[in-house]
Amino acid sequence: MFLASHTAPAVAPALATASIVVPPVGLLLQGAVTGIALRSAYKTHRHYKDLMKLWEDRMDYDDQCHPIRPNDKELCARHHQIVRDEVLQYVILKKMRKVERKLIMAAPIVSILGSLNTVVKNIHKRRMKTLGVARKKNAKWLAVHYLTCECQFTRSFIASLYSPAEVSSFDGLEYAPLWNLLMARMKSI
Secondary structure (H helix, E strand, O other), X not given: OHHHHHHHHHHHHHHHHHHHHHHHHHHHXXXXXXXXXXXXHHHHHHHHHHHHHHHHXXXXXXXXXXXXXXXXXXXXXXXXXXXXXXXXXXXXXXXXHHHHHHHHHHOOOHHHHHHHHHHHHHHHHHHHOOOOHHHHHHHHHHHHHHHHEEEHHHHHHHHHHOOHHHHHHHOOOOHHHHHHHHHHHOOOO
């Protein structure tokens, strides 16, 4: 009883100050989170639009793909088809989902549900051992095609994930470092 009666007067001013300071700080933080999420959604939407343009023009690149080793013509054509029709579609879907998720994160109350959904999905994928499996497979296809064929489509694809200037920095890379770099940019987070 003695402790409660002596600490109550000391706590009351602190609570009063907190009730004045906390709401504006909370609003400021929420504004920052919303701004960051909207900026990220905008940048991702630009990537999405670039990838969609590549999707629309994908058949125009078929005659611009040549094997580095002359005997690999059929293999190069098969890799090109997989990258053109499957890998690009996978990355477009991931970018679209990322835009949606970032827009949800920009909404003040809904963002909590979006974050919760992301955490639950991540835990589920870790338990099922499927986290990153499709991303890794697609990154490997893109890497092997980049390394075995001289392909303008693949260079344009990678340029949309990184930048046109960065594509040339991949020229000397080995298979494993290359697919790891590509996999990092295929994430939908």
